[in-house]
Amino acid sequence: MTRKILGVMVAMLFCTALAMPADRWIHIRVIESGPDGDHVRINIPLSLAEAVLPTIKSDKFCDGKVKVEGHSFDRVDLRALLDAVSKARDNQYVTVESRDANVEVAKSGEFLLIKVHDNCKGGVKAAGTHKATNTVDIKVPFKVAQALLSGSNDELNVLAAVRALDEYGNLELVTVKDDENNVRIWVDSSNGAD
Amino acid sequence: MTVGMTVLGGALGIMVLGGVVVYNEGAVRVDVQGKTPQGDHVHLIVPAAVAPVAAWLIPRSKLHDARHKIRPWLPTIQAASAELARCRDGPLVEVDSRREHVRIYKQSGSLFIYVDSDEETVHVSFPLEAAADTVSQLAR
Numbered sequence: 001m002t003r004k005i006l007g008v009m010v011a012m013l014f015c016t017a018l019a020m021p022a023d024r025w026i027h028i029r030v031i032e033s034g035p036d037g038d039h040v041r042i043n044i045p046l047s048l049a050e051a052v053l054p055t056i057k058s059d060k061f062c063d064g065k066v067k068v069e070g071h072s073f074d075r076v077d078l079r080a081l082l083d084a085v086s087k088a089r090d091n092q093y094v095t096v097e098s099r100d101a102n103v104e105v106a107k108s109g110e111f112l113l114i115k116v117h118d119n120c121k122g123g124v125k126a127a128g129t130h131k132a133t134n135t136v137d138i139k140v141p142f143k144v145a146q147a148l149l150s151g152s153n154d155e156l157n158v159l160a161a162v163r164a165l166d167e168y169g170n171l172e173l174v175t176v177k178d179d180e181n182n183v184r185i186w187v188d189s190s191n192g193a194d
Numbered sequence: 195m196t197v198g199m200t201v202l203g204g205a206l207g208i209m210v211l212g213g214v215v216v217y218n219e220g221a222v223r224v225d226v227q228g229k230t231p232q233g234d235h236v237h238l239i240v241p242a243a244v245a246p247v248a249a250w251l252i253p254r255s256k257l258h259d260a261r262h263k264i265r266p267w268l269p270t271i272q273a274a275s276a277e278l279a280r281c282r283d284g285p286l287v288e289v290d291s292r293r294e295h296v297r298i299y300k301q302s303g304s305l306f307i308y309v310d311s312d313e314e315t316v317h318v319s320f321p322l323e324a325a326a327d328t329v330s331q332l333a334r
Contacts, residue, residue, distance in 0.1 A: 023281060041288040051277040055269040191284035 064159025086142035114138040134178035220321035242324035272326040279322040
């Protein structure tokens with residue numbers, strides 16, 4: 001009887017351990033090209049951000065919200081726009097192609113995808129004109145984008161966005177590649193840089 | 195002879211107890227090594243249990259500016275210390291540039307800060323649980 005009880009208790013502890021979510025970390029990596037380029041690696045647990053953000057009180061940042069003065073968020077109902085796109089079918093909604101840049105805004109499942117490909121002419125190489133391409137890829141869950149806009153018209157609710165981000169699995173958020181920098185921001189359960 | 199043995203035993207006991215306290219509670223370590231010919235070398239170890247008391251003993255007049263600067267950030271420091279103490283060990287910040295290298299990582303309940311620049315090398319480590327108490331005493 002005692003053995004059965006002990007076995008059940010061990011099984012319950014094991015199941016509880018499996019059910020407990022691993023803590024989530026946000027990773028930021030910035031690598032500047034060249035032999036003298038800076039390398040920056042930051043690994044922060046999301047729980048730390050959630051605990052610290054409400055305690056910061058400054059003019060531009062208070063209670064987890066950042067003021068974004070000078071932007072006319074009230075001219076366009078971004079919340080309604082985001083809500084409409086999140087409920088629509090997967091599609092590429094905005095495509096802008098120009099000599100300088102290509103911009104695409106699309107919906108894929110529960111994610112808002114923004115891709116910017118900047119085409120700029122650089123120096124002249126022996127074979128011809130060198131064309132450098134800078135790319136920005138952003139992948140944001142709609143819930144996170146909506147949480148970010150959940151404050152008033154002139155502020156971004158960073159704390160709500162961080163809390164919403166905690167609900168998702170491994171996620172590649174931002175990738176920026178240009179001639180000088182590689183920037184990557186992602187979320188996973190690992191506690192160290194990749 | 196008996197009195198001498200008693201005193202020696204007491205002293206040894208206090209040293210062992212102190213060692214146990216340092217081992218269990220950790221220590222605040224500061225090591226600064228200048229790289230210039232006139233560079234200073236500072237080496238300091240304070241048991242973490244004593245650090246808040248040491249901070250309390252510093253005269254308020256010596257901490258005037260520091261207190262005003264620290265006070266607004268006290269809730270942030272306390273929240274960060276508590277949360278960092280709970281999270282897993284690992285690297286938090288790594289910066290490598292031509293002029294300096296910075297490492298901030300958490301290991302075994304302590305925060306380690308390592309800076310290697312052209313001018314000096316700095317090693318600082320402290321138990322996270324003692325950090326908030328010590329800073330609170332500095333900001334009183």
